[in-house]
Amino acid sequence: MTPLWVQAAAALLAVLLAVVAPARLRGRLAGAACAVTAGAGVWGGAQAMAGGAGVLVVGTALPGVSMTFAPDRLGGLFIILAGGVGVVASVYGIGYAAWAARTTWAGFAVLLLGMQLVPAAGDVLGFLLPWELMAGGSAVLVLAEHRTRPSARPAGVWYTVMTHLSLVTILGGFALLVVATGGQDFATLATADPAASGAAFVLLTLGFAAKAGLVPLHVWLPRAHPEAPSHASAAMSAAMVKMGLYGLLLVTVRLLPGGPAWWAWTLIGLGAVSAVYGILQAGVASDLKRLLAYSTTENLGLMVLALGVALLLRPAAPVASATALLACLLLAVSHAAFKTTLFLGAGSVLHATGERDLDRLGGLVHTMPWTATTFAIGALGAAALPLTGGFVAEWVLLQALVRGGETVDRTVTVATPLAIGVVALTAGLALLTFVKAFGIGFLARPRTPGTQRAHRAPVSMRAGMVAAAAAVVALGVAPGPVAVALARAVDVPVTSTGVAGIALPGAGPVLDPALVAALGLGLTVPVVAAVLVAARRAPRVVEVPAWGCGAVRDDPRVQYTATSYAEPLLRVFDDALQPERDVEVTHIAESRYLAARVAYRQELSDVVETRLYRPVLRAVDVVADRVRRVHNGSVSRYLTFAFGALVAVLVVVAR
Amino acid sequence: MSAVGAQVVVAVVQVVVLVLAAPVVVGVTREVRARAEGRAGGRVGQPWRDLVKWWRKRPLQATGTSVVSRIAPVLLLSSSLVVVALVPLVTAAPTVVPADLLVVVSVLLVGTVAIALLGLDAGSAFGGMGSSRHMMIAALVEPTVLMAVYALSVPVGSSSLSAIVDARRDDPASIASPAGVLAVVALVVVVLAETGRLPVDNPSTHLELTMVHEAMLLEASGRDLASLELGGWLRLSALLGLVGNLVLPWGVAGGTGPGELALGAVALLAKLGLLAAVLGAAEVGVAKLRLFRVPELLAGSFVLAFLAVTASALVA
Numbered sequence: 003m004t005p006l007w008v009q010a011a012a013a014l015l016a017v018l019l020a021v022v023a024p025a026r027l028r029g030r031l032a033g034a035a036c037a038v039t040a041g042a043g044v045w046g047g048a049q050a051m052a053g054g055a056g057v058l059v060v061g062t063a064l065p066g067v068s069m070t071f072a073p074d075r076l077g078g079l080f081i082i083l084a085g086g087v088g089v090v091a092s093v094y095g096i097g098y099a100a101w102a103a104r105t106t107w108a109g110f111a112v113l114l115l116g117m118q119l120v121p122a123a124g125d126v127l128g129f130l131l132p133w134e135l136m137a138g139g140s141a142v143l144v145l146a147e148h149r150t151r152p153s154a155r156p157a158g159v160w161y162t163v164m165t166h167l168s169l170v171t172i173l174g175g176f177a178l179l180v181v182a183t184g185g186q187d188f189a190t191l192a193t194a195d196p197a198a199s200g201a202a203f204v205l206l207t208l209g210f211a212a213k214a215g216l217v218p219l220h221v222w223l224p225r226a227h228p229e230a231p232s233h234a235s236a237a238m239s240a241a242m243v244k245m246g247l248y249g250l251l252l253v254t255v256r257l258l259p260g261g262p263a264w265w266a267w268t269l270i271g272l273g274a275v276s277a278v279y280g281i282l283q284a285g286v287a288s289d290l291k292r293l294l295a296y297s298t299t300e301n302l303g304l305m306v307l308a309l310g311v312a313l314l315l316r317p318a319a320p321v322a323s324a325t326a327l328l329a330c331l332l333l334a335v336s337h338a339a340f341k342t343t344l345f346l347g348a349g350s351v352l353h354a355t356g357e358r359d360l361d362r363l364g365g366l367v368h369t370m371p372w373t374a375t376t377f378a379i380g381a382l383g384a385a386a387l388p389l390t391g392g393f394v395a396e397w398v399l400l401q402a403l404v405r406g407g408e409t410v411d412r413t414v415t416v417a418t419p420l421a422i423g424v425v426a427l428t429a430g431l432a433l434l435t436f437v438k439a440f441g442i443g444f445l446a447r448p449r450t451p452g453t454q455r456a457h458r459a460p461v462s463m464r465a466g467m468v469a470a471a472a473a474v475v476a477l478g479v480a481p482g483p484v485a486v487a488l489a490r491a492v493d494v495p496v497t498s499t500g501v502a503g504i505a506l507p508g509a510g511p512v513l514d515p516a517l518v519a520a521l522g523l524g525l526t527v528p529v530v531a532a533v534l535v536a537a538r539r540a541p542r543v544v545e546v547p548a549w550g551c552g553a554v555r556d557d558p559r560v561q562y563t564a565t566s567y568a569e570p571l572l573r574v575f576d577d578a579l580q581p582e583r584d585v586e587v588t589h590i591a592e593s594r595y596l597a598a599r600v601a602y603r604q605e606l607s608d609v610v611e612t613r614l615y616r617p618v619l620r621a622v623d624v625v626a627d628r629v630r631r632v633h634n635g636s637v638s639r640y641l642t643f644a645f646g647a648l649v650a651v652l653v654v655v656a657r
Numbered sequence: 658m659s660a661v662g663a664q665v666v667v668a669v670v671q672v673v674v675l676v677l678a679a680p681v682v683v684g685v686t687r688e689v690r691a692r693a694e695g696r697a698g699g700r701v702g703q704p705w706r707d708l709v710k711w712w713r714k715r716p717l718q719a720t721g722t723s724v725v726s727r728i729a730p731v732l733l734l735s736s737s738l739v740v741v742a743l744v745p746l747v748t749a750a751p752t753v754v755p756a757d758l759l760v761v762v763s764v765l766l767v768g769t770v771a772i773a774l775l776g777l778d779a780g781s782a783f784g785g786m787g788s789s790r791h792m793m794i795a796a797l798v799e800p801t802v803l804m805a806v807y808a809l810s811v812p813v814g815s816s817s818l819s820a821i822v823d824a825r826r827d828d829p830a831s832i833a834s835p836a837g838v839l840a841v842v843a844l845v846v847v848v849l850a851e852t853g854r855l856p857v858d859n860p861s862t863h864l865e866l867t868m869v870h871e872a873m874l875l876e877a878s879g880r881d882l883a884s885l886e887l888g889g890w891l892r893l894s895a896l897l898g899l900v901g902n903l904v905l906p907w908g909v910a911g912g913t914g915p916g917e918l919a920l921g922a923v924a925l926l927a928k929l930g931l932l933a934a935v936l937g938a939a940e941v942g943v944a945k946l947r948l949f950r951v952p953e954l955l956a957g958s959f960v961l962a963f964l965a966v967t968a969s970a971l972v973a
Contacts, residue, residue: 285796364780367723387770388763397759400803400816407811407966419966422807423800423959430799433766434792437773441788446780447721511815517754518764521668521742526735529884533731536880540715542727548719548876550781551865562777562785570793574952 005046006058006071006122012039013115020107029100032107033092033462036114040088043081043118050078050122051491057124069131070187072124075491076256079331080121080248083338086473087241088114094346094466095233097459098353102146102231109142110234113242120245125187126176133172133245137165140242143234144226157225164222168212172249175205179257188257196261203265206253207272214246214302215295216276218610224283227295228358232349233466235291239298240341244334247305254313255327255492261313269310270417274424276303279578279610281431285438286572286579286606288564290348290358293439294341297384300428301337305330308399311421315406318414321508322406324494328506329399331488336391336477340383343470344439347377350463351443354456360439360564365448369456372464374444376471381436383474386429389519391477396429398485398504401511431571438567447558479515565604572606581606663913664753668742674922675741675898679890680704682897682933687861689937704890708883716879719779729775730877730884736768737891746898747921748910749822756818758806765851768888769795775885776873783865787872790948794857794869797955798850804962805847808840809903812969818899826906839965841903846958848900852893854936856946856954867945894929897936901928 016035023031049055050073057072073081092114099106116136123129145158179191179202194202212219223243227235250269254261280299287293312326350373351366352358367374383390400422407418448454459467477484482498489496489507499505503514547556572581581604588599633640684701691698718726743756743764769791776788810816812831813824824831831837850857853870862868870889877885902909908924910917946954 365721367725382770385766385770386763387767388760393763397757397763400759404807404810404816405814407807408814416967419804419807419963422803423963426800426803427796429803430796433770433799434796437770437777437788437792441774441777445723445725445774445778446785511757511817512755513757513760514754518739518760521754522735522739522764525668525672525738525742526731529731529735529738533880533884536712540713540879542716542718542879544718545720546717548721548779548781549717550779550783550875558780560782561780562782562789567785567789567792570790570948571796573949574793574797 005042005049006119008042009039009046009115009118012036012042013111016111017108020104020111025101028104028107029096029102032111033096033099036092036095036107036111037089039111039114040085040092040118043085043088043114045085046073046118046122047078047081047083047085050081051075051487052078055122060128062127067127069128070124071119071122071128073122074256076251077121077123077248079335079488079491080244081118083244083335084114084117084121084241087237087338087342088117090342090466090470091233091237091346093469094236094349094463095231097462097466098233098349099231105142106146106231106234109139109146110237111139112136113139113143113234113237115139117237117241117245121248123188126180126191127186130169130173130176134169136242136245137169140226140230140234140238141165143230143238145229146231146234147229151229153225154229157222157229161222161226164212164219168209168219170209171205171212172209175202175209175253178202178205188252192257194258196258199258199261203253203258203261207250207268210246210249210253211272211306212246213243213249214306215243215299216246216272216302216306217279217299218614220276220280220299221608221611221615223299224287224292224295224608227298227345228289228291232291232345232352235294236342236345236349239295239345240338243298243302244338247302247309247330247334250306250309251330254309260316263314266310266314269306269313270421271310273303273305273307273310274421276300277307277428278303278424278431281428281435282571282575282578283608285431285435286568286581288360288568290351290360290363290439290443291345293360293435294344294348297432297435298337298341300432301333301341301384304396304399304425304428305333305337307421307424308333308402311402311406311418314414314417315402318411319406319408321510322402322408324489324492324507325398325402325405325510327492328485328489328494328496329395329402331492332391332395332398332481332485335484335488336383336395336474339391339470339473339477340380343376343380343467343474344384346463346467346470347373347380350459350467351456353459353463355453357450357452360442362450363443363448363453364446364558364561365453366444366456369454370444370458373459373467376467377444378440379471379474381440383478385433385436387433389478389515390474391481392474394478394481394485394504394513394515396425397513398506399425401506405510434568434571438564442562442564442567446561449558449561449563479519481513481515578609579606580609660753663750666918667748667750667752667913670918670922671744671746672738672741674747674925675891675894676738676887678926678929679887679894680708682894682929683890685930685933686937686940689934690940693938693941704886708887711878711883711886712880714879716877716881719781719876721780722778722876725774725778726876726881729771729778730881730888732771733768733888734884734891736764736771737888737895739764741891741895743818744895744899745819745822745902745909746895746925747918748913749819749826749902749906750911750913751817751819758810758816758818758821759803761818762802762806765892766795768892769851772870772873772885775877779876781876783868783872783875787869787875790869791873794850794951794955797952798847801843801955801959801962802847802851804959804966805840805843808836808843808962808965808969811966812836822902822906822909823911825903826909829906832904832906834969836965836969839961839968841900843958843962843965844903845900846954846961848893848896850951850955852889852896854893855940855943857951859945862945867948869948897932898925898929901925901932
């Protein structure tokens with residue numbers, strides 16, 4: 003349990019340094035302490051995954067009430083995930099948030115500590131207290147830049163309200179289980195009868211789905227992620243929302259295994275809707291960080307879909323079920339790697355240009371080669387292309403679905419192809435989304451003067467981005483050892499084969515990306531050689547104007563923007579996205595056939611927010627308004643109320 | 658011969674045969690189409706001559722383009738070569754690098770992405786337009802692709818292409834089964850969309866408003882253009898060869914002996930010639946669909962593939 007103490011001490015130190023250190027040194031000192039916090043987390047998580055973490059009981063001020071920390075293998079995995087992301091984000095933050103406010107660094111340290119303690123919990127109290135630490139720290143971070151950006155305030159309100167609602171339902175769900183079993187440690191809770199725990203499952207799922215950003219509880223995510231400083235967005239998106247997934251795994255795999263089939267269907271439905279809706283919104287978003295936030299909803303959707311499939315197939319096809327569970331964990335790990343890379347890349351762009359609107363970026367590949375390269379690698383991972391972690395994870399998920407289709411259960415045989423359709427549509431749209439994000443943001447010519455003056459990122463930021471991008475590639479080329487470790491956390495028999503490939507359970511299919519890479523390399527070498535020989539005879543003529551069918555204007559404004567890039571998609575999915583468009587044509591006075599000016603305005607809002615939340619919020623407003631009329635400030639009226647209440651109490655007591 | 662040696666031989670044979678044949682496949686398609694339309698047409702070997710001509714010319718590179726413009730042609734060509742080496746075209750012998758259908762599909766996507774980024778790199782409006790349309794079609798074609806993959810894999814219990822082709826050769830009745838036919842029809846629609854043929858995209862158009870694939874290549878010239886065109890033709894030939902081997906799985910070698918490989922290569926060339934002629938003849942009577950009608954076509958083929966899956970599951 004030593005790492006736990008190191009984590010706590012380093013986090014305390016980080017908070018202290020954030021508060022007292024001079025502004026000049028604050029980033030370096032607090033950042034280093036945060037990196038130590040997260041590094042100790044990786045150490046502790048590795049201990050837990052090896053099965054030797056031990057148990058720590060912390061007493062509280064209330065007699066007989068204590069918190070237990072006893073991470074199991076699955077918990078250890080999520081601690082490593084949070085710690086790994088934390089180390090990279092802290093190092094990056096040293097450069098990115100060098101001059102950040104005291105609260106930013108203090109909040110970040112608290113967030114890191116909370117994220118690493120949640121999966122270590124061995125009982126309900128040990129789970130909920132860090133959960134609130136995590137929520138509190140991240141809420142501070144969402145509000146960090148409230149002075150410069152007014153949009154941070156509503157984002158903070160949305161986030162705080164959603165995260166508290168999620169706490170209420172989680173608390174309710176755990177309370178039901180505690181009442182049913184008579185104890186609050188996880189070993190006792192696991193004795194609950196799953197068949198009789200439907201209400202607890204629903205409450206816990208609601209709470210964890212809100213944290214994981216699943217539709218329709220995702221509304222906080224696209225607001226909060228863009229507002230937080232980028233290293234914090236990376237930690238929130240790559241690690242914090244995963245705690246929602248950990249909660250779902252905790253409930254369905256550890257505490258209440260063997261739940262009824264409708265649990266699985268609920269998760270599959272939640273996951274499928276989140277995946278498709280999330281990536282659709284990401285596809286049409288032009289704010290880079292908002293795009294990444296929606297893509298997080300998509301990825302979490304895929305993970306929950308995989309979890310649901312694993313639960314559904316468990317009775318009928320145990321091998322496919324184990325594969326799906328492995329896919330869920332692989333998705334989580336690879337998402338952590340590529341989403342960190344992408345958010346850090348977006349942060350560097352914001353840092354260098356002050357812009358996060360893709361429509362105003364462009365040409366950054368020339369001015370920011372490091373950021374462009376790492377962002378491209380992250381984008382390849384998010385688009386699940388080969389030789390990245392994203393591809394390996396999706397391959398395992400699809401293999402699980404292919405093998406799940408062999409069962410005799412007819413509902414399952416119809417459901418698996420539909421699930422494949424969902425995964426495939428998601429993958430296809432992710433491809434479009436990330437080609438857009440990279441192609442519009444980094445290629446072509448700068449669309450605004452600010453973008454033209456972009457500068458390179460400082461060393462610490464580059465180090466963070468390179469480390470995260472290296473993880474994406476490592477997971478993609480040599481996934482074997484990682485898959486074996488992940489599989490051990492959930493007792494799935496997976497072996498590593500070939501160079502560093504995966505052999506799925508039950509003599510299943512084999513994926514060895516290193517061999518595919520070798521084949522690709524072997525075939526690229528002759529091509530490159532031929533190109534080089536040709537280049538000696540006929541060298542390239544550079545610096546000619548782009549041809550564009552002879553109709554090119556030099557103005558960078560004629561280039562395609564993110565909005566125009568997504569226009570066909572928007573048209574195809576018009577019904578689901580419901581954009582508001584406004585075209586205003588001003589004609590020349592002499593002729594109504596000649597337009598002097600055309601103004602085009604397009605607004606995209608989240609349909610779930612406008613259709614589901616707005617009516618509820620309006621209703622709450624109306625009720626609050628009615629209630630407010632009752633207290634108008636007159637003292638005599640309040641005295642009347644007090645008197646009435648007293649009479650009512652007396653009547654009740656006297657009976 | 659060791660397993661790795663055999664893999665190298667198979668890869669080299671398939672790559673050499675396809676690189677030699679792919680331009681001719683396109684030439685045959687154009688020739689058949691020209692004859693059917695009453696034109697004289699070029700010669701069958703014309704695409705080859707074009708390739709040699711482009712390869713010798715100096716490529717022009719527009720101001721402001723990045724390294725992407727140089728890498729993308731090589732990436733497209735080598736991703737096509739990987740597909741050619743992986744797909745069981747000449748022989749269906751199991752290979753060291755498993756010919757997993759899902760891997761093949763994702764390697765194809767690498768080429769798709771390379772060319773989409775190339776379209777954006779020069780910053781011309783046409784390139785962006787083509788790239789945007791191209792990615793929309795790629796995104797919507799993906800569910801159909803994977804559904805067709807699934808429909809082909811489930812009866813065999815594996816997504817390995819060699820296993821699928823083997824199973825079809827051993828049990829020819831499965832080819833004519835409803836599930837088998839529906840899956841292949843869905844796959845054909847996918848191949849047409851992936852390779853930019855009619856009715857999804859018109860490979861011979863340069864009309865600004867309708868082009869998709871050509872719009873992204875506008876800025877490429879010289880050997881870049883040669884790599885891009887050859888890469889595209891190789892994709893077409895590899896996918897046609899795959900369809901040929903799924904519909905007529907005879908003649909595909911079962912091992913890696915020299916005699917078997919020679920026979921397999923001859924059979925492959927015959928199938929490619931036949932399919933190229935059919936493709937050319939079919940394109941005479943088809944018009945390009947409006948861009949926003951393409952999703953309907955893809956949805957239709959998705960439904961076909963879905964029917965194929967459920968048919969194979971419920972009938973069996």
